[in-house]
Amino acid sequence: MNSFDMEQLRSFVTAVDAGSLTAAAPLRCLSQSALSEQLRKLELRANQTLLLRSKNGVTPTAAGEKLLQHARHLLALADLAWRDLQGVTLNGEVRLGITDYCRPADMLTILGRFARDYPHLRLRTMMGKSRDIENAWHQGEIDLAIVMRIPGIHPPASNARETLLLREPMMWVGNTPTSQHEPLPLALLPEGCSLHQLACHTLKQHQRSYLIRHIASGVRGLQTALVAGLGVGCLNQSAIPAELNQWGESLNFPSLPLAEFMLLQGPEDSSETSKTCAAFSEILHSTLSGMT
Known part of the structure; x- marks a missing residue:
């Protein structure tokens, strides 16, 4: 049967996004050896080398770049299908803040894709400096935020509502x-x-x-x-x-x-806004997690 294992594809995307197997393994809740085995099996299935490994990490080959595009699309569709079957709908409004360092050339396309996939969701977006966006999030002016952190310049994340989206060189x-x-x-x-x-x-x-x-x-x-x-x-x-x-x-x-992009998540209560933010957080994470 000519098909791919979704968990192997998810591990492949995570490895490319994180830039190394060491960084990707904890994001997948796997040991490094288990992650390596998944990628080995994926390459056997593809019958092509997908990743170039070096002391600096991993980079996709030409075949890997081609598969990466398909993998992102398949994973997004799988997540969408799961939410649809579970009756998870996105309605109402989400106030989203995004640092303008995060994929500036692609962000409008990404937001446009969200608008097409979730027509009942209304997005109110704020783009600017991470410091301004984080302040607005702390003050409750926005629900979700994507901010950039630099190790050595910023302290490590200490808030349970902060999760790592991606790292970039x-x-x-x-x-x-x-x-x-x-x-x-x-x-x-x-x-x-x-x-x-x-x-x-x-x-x-x-x-x-x-x-x-x-x-x-x-x-x-x-x-x-x-x-x-x-x-x-x-x-x-x-x-x-x-x-x-x-x-x-x-x-x-x-x-x-490496620059770190963090997702600052929505309110933790039983409100409809909280449920919508939680669902949209998952979508953001699956779409943007470690994109390079």
């Missing part, structure tokens, strides 16, 4: 010529931005001199400034425009941690 990017013998010209968001803090903190730690050449007001403005060659910055993978050069340790750029 951080990269130094820019179209500005640089020299190891001159201060690194930076293009950043204002000082309150976590990536501003990360860039300056990391360069200071590695005794790399820098100067702040350009301050942008938002992620879109920062992307434009970096593409235009106004400076060097650091961005998470899904926020990097194709026109930008990515630089690493070969040019004396220090390594950066």
Whole structure:
């Protein structure tokens, strides 16, 4: 029978999204050996190598990229079918806050897909800085939130209502010529931005001199400034425009941690809003979890 095991597909998507088997195993509540075995069986079923393994983690092959698209669609359909059979419907309104670092090129398409799949759900969205979105969530102004956290800049999650959605590599990017013998010209968001803090903190730690050449007001403005060659910055993978050069340790750029995107979940009570938020949280998690 020519078909795929859904749990193996889920493990495959999680491994790609997390970037390594070590990071993916706890997300699947599996040991690393059990996860590896699922992926081995999936590759046998596909009769192709799906993942390239290295000391830096895992990356999908061309065949893996092709299967990844199908796997995401199949898993989303399976989740939708389960909710439909269980009588889980999405009605009413959900107030959703999203950091504008989270898949900025795809977010409108993703939200549009939600609108088509759940026509009775009304979304009220707020996009902006993680700090502003998290404050709005704490104050009850929004129900759900997706925010970015940087290890070493932000403390570890301590709230049971916070769950990890995905991790993404951080990269130094820019179209500005640089020299190891001159201060690194930076293009950043204002000082309150976590990536501003990360860039300056990391360069200071590695005794790399820098100067702040350009301050942008938002992620879109920062992307434009970096593409235009106004400076060097650091961005998470899904926020990097194709026109930008990515630089690493070969040019004396220090390594950066993985960015973590957290889902701040809805109220915990017996209200219809709480039930709707809980169901929509599952949809967000299955759709966005670890997307790269």
